[in-house]
Amino acid sequence: MSVDPLAEVVTLLQPAARASKLVECAGQWRTHREGTGEPFFCAVLEGHCRITVEGRPPMTLEAGDFLLIPALRDLVNESLDAPPEGVMTNSVQHSPGYFRVGDQQGSIALRAQIGHCSFASPDAELLVPLLPQIVVVREEPRLAALMQLVDGETRARRPARDLVLERLLEVLLIEALRAGGETTSAPGLARGLADDRLATALCSLHAHPEFPWTVPKLAAEAALSRSAFFARFTRTVGLPPMEYLLAWRMALARRLLNAHKLGMEQVAERVGYSSASSFTVAFARHVGISPARYARDHSASRILADQLL
Structure with missing residues (x-):
């Protein structure tokens, strides 16, 4: 009997879209996201930033990188030339799904598609520990393309929207975990399957x-x-x-x-x-x-x- 453990776990999790947005950052900035326990993802489309996830060393993300955190912990996103310690920067919504952070008129230092989803499965608390805590995939254009599809479908009100989003998110998570299992040192099911x-x-x-x-x-x-x-x-x-x-x-x-x-x-x-x-x-x-x-x-x-x- 042939099985795909990674596909089984992601399918059982029943991922559902909550929010997706395009964020552009300029000048100096620092933002903080509280740990919600929900899945968080970020596709860097242009520029770079420094990400610090609670309890882990800072890491630099660049254009083409994709970050997945199956259960979000406290996260700080900041410019490489960051503001003084403790100073946070507000985001400004310019249009639905589009936000600017830092200098509202300056040249863009970071352009990223970020989002949250949720796991509808009542088994999520049992299944999420089978996944790595953090996945970073570099130079995988398919993930950025999938993120844009998720974003477009999130904004649309077309028939079968929820079903399409569920399938897109399943593919996105499997693709990220599969690629991450080959490139990251973080333990998890995907790395075991590699x-x-x-x-x-x-x-x-x-x-x-x-x-x-x-x-x-x-x-x-x-x-x-x-x-x-x-x-x-x-x-x-x-x-x-x-x-x-x-x-x-x-x-x-x-x-x-x-x-x-x-x-x-x-x-x-x-x-x-x-x-x-x-x-x-x-x-x-x-x-x-x-x-x-x-x-x-x-x-x-x-x-x-x-x-x-």
Whole structure:
């Protein structure tokens, strides 16, 4: 059975567009974005800037670079010749979707398409940790082109707009994560899939989540010793193998519970548990509530949403 783990994760996340805008900066500037936990992306179309993400060293972005943060933390964007420490610059809206920062009449030092999206999936908090915290892709024109398509569709009010945006964002995220897995040192699923040995184990795990996987069995899939596989997987993906497996199983379980088509025993079997009781214990420990309560709460939320439509 052939599977694409990266596509599976992004599809389950159900990305949806929230906002996209063109920002031009001139002179000296410094802006601050608070950590919202939502996905943030930035395509640098012209010029350069310095980005500092909470807890990380500053990095310079230039024309052709693409930045993706699946869960936004505090972020500072500033000119290379920045204002004095602590001085922030306001942005001015010139037209819908177009903002200027810094000198309103000066020559442009940075032109970027930036935006936020959201993950509609109730499993987002389980799935986002499978992605790298930050992805920087350099000189990949396809990403800038996709950003412009997202921006154009965001502004338009054409039929099937939301569906088109959902598909565009899925492609954008997959493209960024795929390219980032080959170019960034940040751990995550995409980087794991760029490693031929780990990719074999990851694809086997995703194809058969019900299988009684252990570290030795996954190591055998990767043709590595147990210790070498464990260290390589943890370093590259960012989670130990069995933690990754648990996160993926719980995300699949929530999707099955949301569908209300299978009994508890069947859901447990689909995600690798020998009994409903062992599954219930694992689910409650990981998610915070029992699977039965989760299914009831989701059903009640869906009924209420239908009544409000």
